[in-house]
Amino acid sequence: RAxxxxxxxxHSVVQTPIFMPVGTQGTLKGIIPEQLEALDCRIMLxxxxxxxxxxxxQVLKAGGGLHKFMNWPRSLLTDSGGFQMVSLSKLTEITExxxxxxxxxDGSKCMLTPERSIEIQQAIGADIMMQLDDVVDSTCKDEDxxxxxxxxTVRWLDRCIEAHTRPxxxxxxxxxxxxxxxxxxxxxxxxxxxxxxPGFAIGGLSGGEDKSTFCRIVKVSxxxxxxxxxxxxxxxxxxxxxxxxxxxxxxxxDCVFPTRTxxxxxxxxxxxxxxxxxxxxxxxxxxxxxxxxxxxxTCQNYxxxxxxxxxxxxxxxxxxxxxxNVAHQLRLxxxxxxxxxxxxxxxxxxxxxxxxxxxxxxxxWAQQAFQGVGISLEE
Amino acid sequence: MRSKIFQTPFPLLNTKGxxxxxxxxxxxxxxxxxxxxxxxxxxxxxxxxxxxxxxxKGIQPFIGLSDTVSILTIQDPTEETRSGYHxxxxxxxxxxxxxDMIDLRKYIEFVKVAKPDVWIPLCDGDTPKxxxxxxxxxxxxxxxxxxxxxxxxKDVSPEIGAGSAIVAAVQGGNELSARKYSAKETATxxxxxxMLDGFHTNGTTADALVWEEIKEVFSETVNLLPKTKPxxxxxxxxxxxxxxxxxxxxxxxxxxYPVMITEREExxxxxxxxxPNSNLDKSAxxxxxxxxxxxxxxxxxxxxxxxxxxxxECSCYTCRNFTRxxxxxxxxxxxxxxxVLLSLHNxxxxxxxxxxxxEASKADQLENFRQALHANQ
Numbered sequence: 001r002a003x004x005x006x007x008x009x010x011h012s013v014v015q016t017p018i019f020m021p022v023g024t025q026g027t028l029k030g031i032i033p034e035q036l037e038a039l040d041c042r043i044m045l046x047x048x049x050x051x052x053x054x055x056x057x058q059v060l061k062a063g064g065g066l067h068k069f070m071n072w073p074r075s076l077l078t079d080s081g082g083f084q085m086v087s088l089s090k091l092t093e094i095t096e097x098x099x100x101x102x103x104x105x106d107g108s109k110c111m112l113t114p115e116r117s118i119e120i121q122q123a124i125g126a127d128i129m130m131q132l133d134d135v136v137d138s139t140c141k142d143e144d145x146x147x148x149x150x151x152x153t154v155r156w157l158d159r160c161i162e163a164h165t166r167p168x169x170x171x172x173x174x175x176x177x178x179x180x181x182x183x184x185x186x187x188x189x190x191x192x193x194x195x196x197x198p199g200f201a202i203g204g205l206s207g208g209e210d211k212s213t214f215c216r217i218v219k220v221s222x223x224x225x226x227x228x229x230x231x232x233x234x235x236x237x238x239x240x241x242x243x244x245x246x247x248x249x250x251x252x253x254d255c256v257f258p259t260r261t262x263x264x265x266x267x268x269x270x271x272x273x274x275x276x277x278x279x280x281x282x283x284x285x286x287x288x289x290x291x292x293x294x295x296x297x298t299c300q301n302y303x304x305x306x307x308x309x310x311x312x313x314x315x316x317x318x319x320x321x322x323x324x325n326v327a328h329q330l331r332l333x334x335x336x337x338x339x340x341x342x343x344x345x346x347x348x349x350x351x352x353x354x355x356x357x358x359x360x361x362x363x364x365w366a367q368q369a370f371q372g373v374g375i376s377l378e379e
Numbered sequence: 380m381r382s383k384i385f386q387t388p389f390p391l392l393n394t395k396g397x398x399x400x401x402x403x404x405x406x407x408x409x410x411x412x413x414x415x416x417x418x419x420x421x422x423x424x425x426x427x428x429x430x431x432x433x434x435x436k437g438i439q440p441f442i443g444l445s446d447t448v449s450i451l452t453i454q455d456p457t458e459e460t461r462s463g464y465h466x467x468x469x470x471x472x473x474x475x476x477x478x479d480m481i482d483l484r485k486y487i488e489f490v491k492v493a494k495p496d497v498w499i500p501l502c503d504g505d506t507p508k509x510x511x512x513x514x515x516x517x518x519x520x521x522x523x524x525x526x527x528x529x530x531x532x533k534d535v536s537p538e539i540g541a542g543s544a545i546v547a548a549v550q551g552g553n554e555l556s557a558r559k560y561s562a563k564e565t566a567t568x569x570x571x572x573x574m575l576d577g578f579h580t581n582g583t584t585a586d587a588l589v590w591e592e593i594k595e596v597f598s599e600t601v602n603l604l605p606k607t608k609p610x611x612x613x614x615x616x617x618x619x620x621x622x623x624x625x626x627x628x629x630x631x632x633x634x635x636y637p638v639m640i641t642e643r644e645e646x647x648x649x650x651x652x653x654x655p656n657s658n659l660d661k662s663a664x665x666x667x668x669x670x671x672x673x674x675x676x677x678x679x680x681x682x683x684x685x686x687x688x689x690x691x692e693c694s695c696y697t698c699r700n701f702t703r704x705x706x707x708x709x710x711x712x713x714x715x716x717x718x719v720l721l722s723l724h725n726x727x728x729x730x731x732x733x734x735x736x737x738e739a740s741k742a743d744q745l746e747n748f749r750q751a752l753h754a755n756q
Contacts, residue, residue, distance in 0.1 A: 025708075025712045026709075027714045030401070030714070030716050031716070032696075032719065034700075035405060035406070038405075054708060054711060059683060059684055062684050062686060062704070063686060063702065063704060069704070069708075287434055298405075302443045305434070306441055306442060309396065309430075310396045314395060314398050316399075318715065319403050323405070
C-alpha cells in the first residue's frame with residue numbers, strides 16, 4: 001500500500017512520502033530558512049492560530065504573505081487554527097457558526113468561523129490550507145458528539161470551499177473525522193471525496209488513543225480516500241509511527257517532536273534506542289558525530305562530546321540538534337521513498353525496525369499494523 | 380605577530396561555551412568573513428581538560444571552529460567577572476555557578492591540550508574601581524610571576540607549540556604608578572603582544588567605563604609598550620570608546636559590544652561607513668539615509684509594519700533577507716531566531732565600522748569620520 005509520488009505545489013515540488021517540520025510562529029526554532037533549503041526541505045508548516053494573533057493578518061498582508069515575510073521560498077502548509085484553539089484555550093464553545101473562544105493572551109472573546117479561517121490562511125498564503133474542522137478529542141466518550149462533529153466538518157468544508165477565492169494559488173484540504181468508529185470514518189471520507197479537492201487530511205488522531213486503534217483508523221481512512229490524491233496524517237510523529245502510516249498508505253506527516261526534543265538535547269538516530277540524550281555523561285568522551293552517515297552540517301562539524309557540553313546551555317546547541325533532527329526525518333522519508341520506488345519497501349521496513357529493536361522485541365501494535373499490510377518483521 | 384595577516388584595528392569574535400553566541404559553524408558562514416578570529420575564555424573550558432586530552436586535536440576542532448585563529452583568555456569579557464575570588468596560588472573562573480580554581484600547573488596543562496594559536500598567560504585582572512593600592516600591586520606582581528613561569532614553560536614544552544604566541548596582560552587598575560611598573564616590566568619580557576587588562580571587570584562594567592576617568596593612565600601605559608607589538612583590549616566598546624582606545628594605541632578589540640546589543644534585543648544602526656573627503660555638511664546628507672540614533676529597540680511598536688531592513692543598504696545577511704517587521708515579530712513572540720538574525724547584523728555592523736576605521740586612519744581623516752558618527756544624533 002505504500003506509495004511514492006511527486007506533488008507539485010506553487011512554491012516547490014514535494015517528493016512523498018514527506019515529513020514536514022513545524023515552524024509554528026513563522027520560524028523553525030532558531031533556524032534560518034536557507035539552512036532548511038540546504039537540507040533540501042521542500043515544505044514546512046506554520047500555525048494559523050499563532051500567526052493570526054501575532055503578527056496578525058494586517059502585518060502578513062503588508063509583508064506580502066508569509067513566504068516573503070519569513071524568507072522561505074519553498075512550500076508552506078497551514079492548519080486551520082481550530083485545533084490550537086480547542087487545545088490552548090480554557091473556554092471554547094463550538095456552535096454551527098464556528099469556534100467561539102477566549103484568548104489565553106488577554107481573555108478577549110473571538111469567533112473563528114470557516115470563512116474567517118480561510119481569510120487568515122489566504123493572508124498567510126500557504127500552498128496548502130486546511131479546512132476548519134470540528135475536531136473532537138479521540139478519547140471523548142460521547143458517541144453523539146463524534147457524529148455531530150463529522151457531519152459539521154463536511155458542512156464546514158463546503159463553507160471553506162465557498163470562501164476560498166484563490167484556488168489557483170492555494171490548495172484546500174478537507175479533514176476526515178469520525179472519531180474511532182470505522183463506519184463513521186468511512187462515511188466521512190466518502191462525503192469529502194464527493195467534493196473537488198486536491199488532497200485529504202486524516203485528523204482527530206494522535207490524541208490519547210492507543211496505537212493499534214490509531215493504526216486501524218488511519219488504515220480505514222486511507223482506504224476510503226482516492227488513490228490519486230495525497231493523504232496527510234496530522235500530528236505524526238515518531239519514527240515508527242511515520243513508517244507505519246506510510247505502510248498503511250499515507251503520504252504526508254508533521255510533528256513538533258523533532259524540533260521540540262532538540263531543545264532538550266535529544267538527537268534522533270536510526271539505531272536503538274532511536275534517540276541520544278546528549279546530556280548523559282556517557283557522551284562526555286564520545287568523539288563521534290551524532291550519526292556517522294548523516295551529512296547535515298551538525299554531523300559534519302561537531303562531536304557528541306562537544307554537544308554534551310552545550311545542550312540546554314547555549315542557544316546554538318538547540319539549533320545544532322534541530323538541524324540534525326530535521327535532517328534525520330528527511331533522510332528517513334527519503335529512504336522509505338527510495339525503497340518504495342525500488343519495490344523493496346517490506347525489506348526496508350524490516351531493516352528499519354531491526355535497527356531500532358535489535359532484540360526483536362517489536363511493539364505489538366507496530367508488528368500487527370505491518371502484518372496487516374503484508375509486511376513481516378525479522379524474527 | 381598576526382598583523383601581517385590581519386589588518387588592524389579589528390575586533391575578535393567572542394565565544395561562550397565554544398560557540399559564537401547564537402551562531403553555529405554553518406551560520407557563521409553567513410557572516411561572510413574571510414578569516415574569523417575567535418576569543419576563547421578559559422572559564423567555559425577549564426573543566427574540559429580530560430576531554431581535550433582524549434580528543435587530542437585541540438580546542439578549535441572540538442568546538443567545531445577549525446580554520447579560525449584562536450586567542451585564549453582567562454575571563455569572558457561579555458559577562459561581568461565575580462570579584463574577590465582569587466587567592467595567592469590560584470585564579471578563580473566561574474562557569475555558571477561552578478567555581479574552578481586554576482593554578483599555574485593546571486593552566487599550563489590546559490594550554491597543552493587546547494593548543495590555541497595565541498594565549499594570554501594566567502593573570503589577575505581583578506582590579507575594579509575603588510580597589511585598594513595594596514590589592515592592585517598584588518595583582519600586578521602575581522601577573523608578572525605567572526607570566527614569567529608561562530614563558531619558562533613555553534620554552535621547554537614542545538606540546539605548546541613553537542607556533543603559538545603569548546600576549547601578556549598588563550595590570551595596575553587605574554593606578555598610574557602600578558600601571559607604569561607593570562608596563563615597564565612586561566615590556567622587557569619576550570612576548571608577542573600586550574593586553575591592557577584590569578580597567579574593568581567585564582560585562583556591563585566595561586560598558587560603563589568612562590574614558591575621561593582612565594585616559595591618562597591608559598595612554599601613559601601604552602606609551603611604555605613597544606610600538607612594534609600589537610595591543611589588545613577586551614570588553615564592550617561603543618564606537619566613541621573605540622576611537623579613543625584606537626587613538627591611544629589599541630590594535631585588537633573584541634565584539635562584546637555587539638553581543639551585548641543583541642542580548643538587549645537591539646540593532647546597531649549608527650553610521651559606520653567612512654566617506655572619504657566628506658566635509659561635515661556632505662556627510663550629514665549622506666548619513667541622512669540612515670536611521671537617526673545609535674540603536675533601535677526591536678520591541679518598538681512602530682516597527683510592526685516596517686518592511687524595511689534594519690539598516691538601509693546594509694550588506695549583511697539579515698538586512699538582505701529580512702525586515703524590521705519580521706524581526707520585531709520574532710522578538711515579541713520570543714523566538715530564538717530573533718537573536719540569530721540580530722547577531723548576524725550587529726557583528727557585521729561592528730566589523731564594517733572597524734573597516735571604516737582602518738580606511739579613515741589610512742586616509743588620515745579619523746576626526747572627519749568621528750564627527751560623521753555624531754552628525755545625525
